[in-house]
Amino acid sequence: MGKNHVYTTVEEDEKLTEVKFREIYNPPPTPAPGTVRTPEEIEADIRRQEAALERLFLITIQLPDTVLWIEPPIVCCWNTDKNYWTTDDIHDLKYNEDKFTVNFRTGQLRPIAFATSKYSNLPYQxxxxxxxxxxxxxxxxxxxxxxxxxxxxxxxxxxxxxxxxxxxxxxxxxxxxxxxxxxxxxxxxxxxxxxxxxxxxxxxxxxxxxxxxxxxxxxxxxxxxxxxxxxxxxxxxxxxxxxxxxxxxxxxxxxxxxxxxxxxxxxxxxxxxxxxxxxxxxxxxxxxxxxxxxxxxxxxxxxxxxxxxxxxxxxxxxxxxxxxxxxxxxxxxxxxxxxxxxxxxxxx
Known part of the structure; x- marks a missing residue:
């Protein structure tokens, strides 16, 4: 037996167990007009926001090449409680026009879809x-x-x-x-x-x-x-x-x-x-x-x-x-x- 091997005796069948995960992210509020902040306060807020975003799922999707994307797509997720598509809980959305990829973060894994304006070509020129x-x-x-x-x-x-x-x-x-x-x-x-x-x-x-x-x-x-x-x-x-x-x-x-x-x-x-x-x-x-x-x-x-x-x-x-x-x-x-x-x- 090799000394780099570890052997474990399993007494019961192991099964995958569903663990519900939900990370709630609240975007920082917009400062009131006239509010003056020091550079240190601004940097601290940015760090807190980045730390909060890091706790979310980071998802990258290659857009299908069967669709002509006239404008950046809108990312939607399915609300299982109310049964409708929503843009809630979609954060830090980035669209790469050269690679036709979409990056975003979300606090919960749910069915995802892309939406676009139905009449982006109208009125006619x-x-x-x-x-x-x-x-x-x-x-x-x-x-x-x-x-x-x-x-x-x-x-x-x-x-x-x-x-x-x-x-x-x-x-x-x-x-x-x-x-x-x-x-x-x-x-x-x-x-x-x-x-x-x-x-x-x-x-x-x-x-x-x-x-x-x-x-x-x-x-x-x-x-x-x-x-x-x-x-x-x-x-x-x-x-x-x-x-x-x-x-x-x-x-x-x-x-x-x-x-x-x-x-x-x-x-x-x-x-x-x-x-x-x-x-x-x-x-x-x-x-x-x-x-x-x-x-x-x-x-x-x-x-x-x-x-x-x-x-x-x-x-x-x-x-x-x-x-x-x-x-x-x-x-x-x-x-x-x-x-x-x-x-x-x-x-x-």
């Missing part, structure tokens, strides 16, 4: 809907079924580009992310439900719910019946027109939507015009995006049209009407559903 330039053919034989439609959403940080097709919605690009998370979705085609689920699970949410206006500053919520009907009209015109945001929309009232539009059939497209939509009518106005002030004066010779689609039917040229009349219905529905999910007119 801009948006655009247009035919796909890569596939658009400027020939008399061109048919809408030959091309898709590009929808670009410029969030506060992330820029998403979708290509809407008859068979579904393709994620064309996802820009400005700090990691390669969600890049495996690029050039894949999804249904709308699959697309929203994958993006939301990855930390990118461009699909505001009904309570979103209560959570997003700077939104301009519009009359939903008017807004959804406008999206349906835009979907019918998506292969012939280019639509984009207008700076006048955010200051317009709830029953008014303002955006820019132009024909997009010729290689040299027309300049943008301002479209003014209310629940009662749709008009093209004399104001421009660079006007000193907004005017609802309609362009000369424009008649009354109750919505955007009837405006184009009565005001558009023959070439546009021919293209619009042959848009595949599945493409129309897919474009309409995506716009209704994103709600660009209410959040830009």
């Amino acid at each position: 801009g948006w655009e809907l247009k035919p796909n330039d890569d596939q658009l053919v400027f020939e008399p034989c061109f048919k809408p079924a030959d091309t898709g439609v590009i929808v670009t959403i410029m969030g506060a940080i992330i820029v998403c580009e979708f290509e809407v097709l008859e068979v579904g919605i393709k994620l064309k690009s996802l820009q400005n992310g700090a990691t390669k998370a969600l890049q495996d979705m690029v050039d894949e085609t999804f249904t709308l439900n699959e697309l929203t689920g994958r993006l939301q699970a990855g930390g990118v949410d461009f699909f505001p719910s009904e309570d979103a206006p209560n959570l997003i500053e700077g939104s301009c919520l519009k009359h939903w019946t008017m807004e959804s009907h406008l999206y349906h009209c835009m979907a019918h015109l998506c292969t012939a027109y280019n639509f984009t945001w207008s700076r006048w929309n955010v200051t317009a009232d709830r029953r008014t939507i303002v955006q820019q539009m132009r024909e997009y059939l010729q290689q040299h497209s027309e300049s943008f015009e301002i479209l003014h939509v209310t629940p009662l009518q749709a008009i093209l106005v004399t104001a421009t995006e660079v006007s000193a002030e907004y005017s609802t004066q309609p362009i000369e010779g424009l008649q009354f049209y109750p919505d955007l689609y009837s405006l184009i039917k009565g005001h558009g040229n023959a070439e546009v009407l021919e293209v619009v009349s042959s848009v595949p219905w599945r493409l129309v529905e897919n474009v309409k559903d995506l716009l209704c999910a994103i709600k660009p007119c209410s959040y830009s």
